[in-house]
Amino acid sequence: AQSVTQLDSQVPVFEEAPVELRCNYSSSVSVYLFWYVQYPNQGLQLLLKYLSGSTLVESINGFEAEFNKSQTSFHLRKPSVHISDTAEYFCAVSLGSGGYQKVTFGTGTKLQVIP
Amino acid sequence: GAVVSQHPSRVICKSGTSVKIECRSLDFQATTMFWYRQFPKQSLMLMATSNEGSKATYEQGVEKDKFLINHASLTLSTLTVTSAHPEDSSFYICSATDVNGYTFGSGTRLTVV
Numbered sequence: 001a002q003s004v005t006q007l008d009s010q011v012p013v014f015e016e017a018p019v020e021l022r023c024n025y026s027s028s029v030s031v032y033l034f035w036y037v038q039y040p041n042q043g044l045q046l047l048l049k050y051l052s053g054s055t056l057v058e059s060i061n062g063f064e065a066e067f068n069k070s071q072t073s074f075h076l077r078k079p080s081v082h083i084s085d086t087a088e089y090f091c092a093v094s095l096g097s098g099g100y101q102k103v104t105f106g107t108g109t110k111l112q113v114i115p
Numbered sequence: 116g117a118v119v120s121q122h123p124s125r126v127i128c129k130s131g132t133s134v135k136i137e138c139r140s141l142d143f144q145a146t147t148m149f150w151y152r153q154f155p156k157q158s159l160m161l162m163a164t165s166n167e168g169s170k171a172t173y174e175q176g177v178e179k180d181k182f183l184i185n186h187a188s189l190t191l192s193t194l195t196v197t198s199a200h201p202e203d204s205s206f207y208i209c210s211a212t213d214v215n216g217y218t219f220g221s222g223t224r225l226t227v228v
Contacts, residue, residue, distance in 0.1 A: 043121065043208050043221040044159075051216075075209070090158060095116060102149060103210070107158045 001026035002093045004039055006106035013081055014114050021076040021109045023065075023091030030096035032099045033074040034079065038088045047089070050074065051096070061085075117143050117213050121220025128199055128227055136223045137195045138209030144189035145211035150182075153206040153222075165192040199227040 003026045013019045025031060030050050036044040048059040055067040065076045074091060091106040118141040127217050138148055149160040164172040171184035181203075182203050183195040191213075196203055196214050205226045212221040 023214075034217075041206075041222070041224060044210075044219040046216065046218075049216060102161050102164055104161070105151075105158045 002031055002095065003103055004091050004093050004104055004106035006091050006109050008109050009107065010110045010112065011091050012112045012114055016080045018079050019081050019085075019111065021089050021091075021111065023074045023076065023102075023106060025074060026037075026073050027072075027093065027095075032094045032096045033065075033067060034092040034094075035059075035063070035074070035088045036092060036105075038090065038108075044090065047076070051100045057076065062100055081111070081113050083113050083115060085111060087111060117141075117211070117215065119145075119209065119211050119218045119220040121209055121223055123223060124140040124221060125217055125224045126226070130226070131198055132226055133195055133197045134199055134225060136196075136207055136209075136225075137194045138194070138211070138220050139212045140190045140213075140218075143211075143213045145192075145213065146189060148186060148192040149217075150184060150192075150194050151208045151210070153208060159208060162194075167192075187217055196225065199225070201227045203227050213221045 005024045011110040034049045037047050037062045048057045050067045058064045061079045088108045088110045090108045092103045094103045120139045122137045148165040150162045153159045162177045165184045165186040167186045173179045186192040208222045212216045
């Protein structure tokens with residue numbers, strides 16, 4: 001079975017500073033990897049995903065993540081954060097074959113952008 | 116893009132009553148839907164996988180008689196929390212898959228008093 005580890009439960013960062021949210025996964029087979037964002041009392045919104053191909057994936061709002069197979073990581077980065085990025089971010093993994101299967105989530109990282 | 120509508124967004128019910136939560140895929144057909152539960156300040160835990168026209172597959176530790184799942188059509192899955200108790204208070208989220216991946220509903224905040 002696959003698992004996801006998000007080591008940082010909270011990350012405070014000043015506005016316009018860069019940020020990295022760490023995610024490591026464990027799986028013996030190929031996987032799909034995702035980052036989701038959740039605002040208070042709302043559902044999850046897909047930020048970006050890695051299915052195959054280029055290991056660097058980007059979102060429309062400036063986030064990017066790089067799939068590193070040797071380090072089994074999928075860290076999320078943004079070069080300059082905004083107040084509006086304050087939210088909780090979940091890394092997730094699913095099996096990378098046989099269609100989309102159930103997703104396993106990390107415990108989440110709360111990003112707090114300080115003005 | 117794909118949209119999943121979840122209703123209601125919030126519900127408060129008395130202990131011992133049942134609550135039904137609906138999850139609809141609005142512009143696509145979803146043969147598979149997933150139901151998650153999220154406790155405060157915790158991650159999402161998969162409760163069950165709902166397959167259209169067949170019985171749901173429950174994760175270990177989830178009571179199938181308490182959390183009834185019905186996936187009667189390709190666009191609708193329902194979760195019924197039967198005989199709800201305060202410990203069932205939680206945030207419930209559904210998701211559906213299409214060719215592009217997973218789409219999540221906006222969640223239902225259930226409070227049992």
